[in-house]
Amino acid sequence: MTSLAKADIREIEKIVFSTGFYKNKAKNIKQLAIIVSEQFNGKIPNDFDTLLKLPGIGRKTANVIMDCAFKTSIGFVVDTHVKRLSNRLGWTTSQNPVKIEKDLMSVIPREYWKDLSLYLIYHGRKFCMARKPDCDGCFLNKLCPSAMKTTKIK
Numbered sequence: 786m787t788s789l790a791k792a793d794i795r796e797i798e799k800i801v802f803s804t805g806f807y808k809n810k811a812k813n814i815k816q817l818a819i820i821v822s823e824q825f826n827g828k829i830p831n832d833f834d835t836l837l838k839l840p841g842i843g844r845k846t847a848n849v850i851m852d853c854a855f856k857t858s859i860g861f862v863v864d865t866h867v868k869r870l871s872n873r874l875g876w877t878t879s880q881n882p883v884k885i886e887k888d889l890m891s892v893i894p895r896e897y898w899k900d901l902s903l904y905l906i907y908h909g910r911k912f913c914m915a916r917k918p919d920c921d922g923c924f925l926n927k928l929c930p931s932a933m934k935t936t937k938i939k
């Protein structure tokens with residue numbers, strides 16, 4: 786963490802270039818590394834609310850860190866795939882990630898949050914794409930309320 790905090794920002798930009806918004810991401814990564822080095826002894830804090838105060842960390846990333854690094858599900862990871870699929874599957878009617886997260890947390894037992902979020906992400910990449918979902922090939926098409934509307938889904 787210390788070497789990242791001291792790194793030349795242009796070197797960090799080169800590493801994250803392909804992810805998009807690379808300048809902003811590099812800036813946040815360097816700032817985060819400085820704070821974690823100086824205030825947390827070089828260790829990523831194991832606390833959701835503290836994570837949210839770090840540069841570049843929102844609820845989605847904080848939930849991923851808590852799930853993957855600390856094996857604790859505090860909330861439900863809502864990315865663009867989870868947002869789209871949870872609407873298509875009828876689990877929420879909201880477009881707001883925070884509201885979607887609350888809706889999912891209220892109907893899905895905590896022990897499934899981490900895995901189900903990943904399943905939705907993979908399913909969104911393979912079958913339930915944003916522009917042209919493959920409802921014919923999707924094994925959920927008999928259960929999904931959006932299956933018959935494939936030509937209308939934007």
Ligand code: SF4
Pocket residue numbers: 873874912913914918919920923924925926927929930931932935
């Ligand atoms: S049936 Fe279609 S809209 Fe429903 S989850 Fe499958 S791919 Fe997505």
